[in-house]
Amino acid sequence: MGTLNPEEWTRQALQECADAIWSCDTLEKAASFVRARRTPICLPNYVAGELKLPSSTSTAFIDSHEPKTGALLYRVPCAQPEDIDEAIRHAKLAFQTWSKTSRAERSRHLRRVSELLQEHRELFAVWESIDQGKTLERARIEVDRAISNFSYFSTYILHEQTAARVVDGVALTYEHRSPAGVFALISPWNMPLYLLTWKIAPCMAFGCTAVAKPSEITSMTAYLLGVLFQKAGIPAGVVNIVLGDGQTTGAALVASPSIDGVSFTGGTQTGIAIRRSTAHQIRKHLSLELGGKNPTMVFADSMGPVTRDRTIRIAGSAAFENQGEICLCGSRIYVERSIYSDFVRQFTEYVREKYVLGKTVGAVASWQHYNKIRGYLQLAAEENATFNLGSVPAPLDKDDNRGYWIAPVVLTDVAPSSRLQRDEIFGPVVTISPFDTEEEAVRLANDSEYGLAAVLLTTDGARMRRVGEQVEAGLVWVNCWLVRELGTPFGGMKNSGTGREGGEYSRDVFTVVRTLHLPAS
Ligand SMILES: NC(=O)c1ccc[n+]([C@@H]2O[C@H](COP(=O)([O-])OP(=O)(O)OC[C@H]3O[C@@H](n4cnc5c(N)ncnc54)[C@H](O)[C@@H]3O)[C@@H](O)[C@H]2O)c1
């Protein structure tokens, strides 16, 4: 952390910087823009429709580095309590109008955002890839999903209907929903734009207003989204975006008594802190999407000649997509013993060929995260796990400009009690263990504090349901992974979270309901 001199960053300088970033729609242009700058980019907040730095002259900032090179990419000034109050004040003011704006009008605004994102798809993908470390190809997939988040909720609200019921001929009852108020929307660094827009789009659609806070590690596309909202003519104050860390900015935001609800995606410990700090505010809506340590269960029948390639491909992508930095990644693979050694061999070969560092595998998100993953791999070596693929990465100085690269690691011979099997590593590391019976597979899969997702690989239809219905996971994918339909409930069991989002489940997060009873006669 350092401190920021706001005099360097006049309104004009902020606008010029925004224009320059906006013109970089290839990796090459973005890289040469960043390298040519004498002073690092400084990302402002987006409040009441304006790009704005925190007000205090002593504002601390955080340096955000480019994962693929380790170089300084930009500075994030941490929004202070007075900046947060100002953002909340504008969100409250905007709520008075936005909550009464017709659904058709709100829908048009969301559609405009999705169209503009489509138009600037490459720009967002380029900066997401630079900022997060993910491959450009992966970033494009995630921008497409961000576009769908807006287009899905823009039409959802047009088709929503409320049913009325007559109860025993005595009363006519119906549910009346109204927007719940001003929300804090807080997101992590692994899929920055995709996850933030998964919150912003329904929040706007259901008539709420927001103060959003992306991760301090990956704030670039959230900042660009603010610029896009300006261009889209979204009314000032409907969405405000404040930047900063969790301790200063995030904690003050969620605890504010003027915030009516929190939709949070991030780690379980942070979820606990948010619950604790809001425990006395019963009325505050809380939706918590937290960590995972997800099992992939491979039954012998799925490794027959027809389905074998599919099985390996799904287990591989579930483990290594986005460097394993997806909360839904299957990082514990359990394999029926009769095919165990075949699976380990074929899976390892597949991963070696398909997941190539710098091509299909990006850099991990930060120096701190590199060290966290490295620590787990040192533990694997100490515990005499077998490295079928990969190794303990070299130590890396903070100032080193090699970037945060960790090649995929496939481990076997890891005890179920090992922290390698229990903790969320959130990197390109998978463990493979054998099981003998279906019951044992279910027991091992459920032997975790988490319950977010599970993958089941089998050709036996009865087993799909039998095992699928016993696995303690909010999302179970059978012979597929990360298939998403945005109306289905998304969320986890156990320490993976509370509440569900998606379609009508998001409506429940962002609205309050009253049931009206009218006499039938
Ligand atoms: N369930 C899901 O849908 C889902 C999706 C993606 C990531 N995740 C989880 O997110 C974690 C990785 O992300 P991370 O390291 O950025 O998580 P994190 O919990 O450290 O941070 C997430 C966000 O919360 C903010 N924050 C931190 N402390 C806070 C506090 N006390 N009050 C308010 N905000 C605070 C951070 O600044 C960041 O914006 C993993 O555990 C992963 O599984 C879950």
Ligand SMILES: O=C/C=C/C=C(\O)C(=O)O
């Ligand atoms: O890393 C976590 C991924 C979460 C995905 C979603 O929230 C989603 O697909 O809507």
